Amino acid sequence: xxxxxxxxxxxxxxxxxxxxxxxxxxxxxxxxxxxxxxxxxxxxxxxxxxxxxxxxxxxxxxxxxxxxxxxxxxxxxxxxxxxxxxxxxxxxxxxxxxxxxxxxxxxxxxxxxxxxxxxxxxxxxxxxxxxxxxxxxxxxxxxxxxxxxxxxxxxxxxxxxxxxxxxxxxxxxxxxxxxxxxxxxxxxxxxxxxxxxxxxxxxxxxxxxxxxxxxxxxxxxxxxxxxxxxxxxxxxxxxxxxxxxxxxxxxxxxxxxxxxxxxxxxxxxxxxxxxxxxxxxxxxxxxxxxxxxxxxxxxxxxxxxxxxxxxxxxxxxxxxxxxxxxxxxxx
Numbered sequence: 001x002x003x004x005x006x007x008x009x010x011x012x013x014x015x016x017x018x019x020x021x022x023x024x025x026x027x028x029x030x031x032x033x034x035x036x037x038x039x040x041x042x043x044x045x046x047x048x049x050x051x052x053x054x055x056x057x058x059x060x061x062x063x064x065x066x067x068x069x070x071x072x073x074x075x076x077x078x079x080x081x082x083x084x085x086x087x088x089x090x091x092x093x094x095x096x097x098x099x100x101x102x103x104x105x106x107x108x109x110x111x112x113x114x115x116x117x118x119x120x121x122x123x124x125x126x127x128x129x130x131x132x133x134x135x136x137x138x139x140x141x142x143x144x145x146x147x148x149x150x151x152x153x154x155x156x157x158x159x160x161x162x163x164x165x166x167x168x169x170x171x172x173x174x175x176x177x178x179x180x181x182x183x184x185x186x187x188x189x190x191x192x193x194x195x196x197x198x199x200x201x202x203x204x205x206x207x208x209x210x211x212x213x214x215x216x217x218x219x220x221x222x223x224x225x226x227x228x229x230x231x232x233x234x235x236x237x238x239x240x241x242x243x244x245x246x247x248x249x250x251x252x253x254x255x256x257x258x259x260x261x262x263x264x265x266x267x268x269x270x271x272x273x274x275x276x277x278x279x280x281x282x283x284x285x286x287x288x289x290x291x292x293x294x295x296x297x298x299x300x301x302x303x304x305x306x307x308x309x310x311x312x313x314x315x316x317x318x319x320x321x322x323x324x325x326x327x328x329x330x331x
Contacts, residue, residue, distance in 0.1 A: 041076040215241050226241075248274070
């Protein structure tokens with residue numbers, strides 16, 4: 001494939017402006033380096049991180065330069081491989097995590113490193129696969145790596161709270177937690193209570209009710225782990241609901257959670273707040289998650305799907321902040 005080919009893409013040229021900042025353009029199809037693969041995209045999913053980068057939360061480091069084609073979670077078909085690539089060939093169906101510093105997902109073609117691509121079995125659709133990378137890996141890291149949950153159901157019984165359980169990360173976290181030996185309480189808005197129960201949650205709290213706002217388990221159980229996918233809940237709300245060695249894993253850490261994390265470390269508190277920030281390096285977790293989807297043990301639930309021509313609408317829907325499951329752009 002020649003590098004001179006033209007593709008459709010959606011990009012923005014400056015920080016801010018939300019969906020209005022996105023522009024449809026035609027640009028050159030990128031050329032893979034020796035350890036990279038060129039993928040003809042079939043689906044891309046949006047993450048809150050994509051919106052934050054546009055707002056400028058990581059300036060001046062991300063984006064590296066303007067204009068930028070946003071989004072990192074993709075699925076498609078390999079069309080070209082770099083000279084040192086051995087795991088993939090043209091025609092392979094794959095799921096990939098693009099470099100978050102560069103993006104590239106809202107386009108007809110994108111480049112990914114061989115180390116962050118996995119084969120996509122025919123049982124897993126492009127949209128299902130594209131939902132996984134950042135959201136499902138984040139949920140897996142919180143539950144397996146930090147909390148120690150065993151997905152085969154072994155391990156000690158654990159009591160888990162998942163906030164924003166109907167969202168992109170939350171809906172994967174509920175399903176993964178229930179593969180372990182867990183009792184799961186989820187929080188969400190009233191309209192999603194039945195949805196979160198359908199994912200396997202044992203108890204569901206409407207966060208807008210007085211009872212839900214306290215985060216107290218209806219059964220009175222103290223939590224071993226809180227997977228905190230929402231924003232704006234202070235440590236003082238979590239603290240009385242935690243057991244003696246309870247942990248809050250904060251997936252959207254701001255300055256106050258960083259302060260709490262340091263303070264708890266300095267005071268040798270047994271109750272901990274742990275900010276989760278992950279830098280993807282390898283395909284191991286993504287491979288495991290794709291396999292769980294193949295086996296029917298994990299589902300990507302779609303809030304909505306949009307064609308690339310309606311990418312602004314998908315962006316606006318994501319900015320609204322009330323998606324149930326994942327927002328997908330189909331290419």
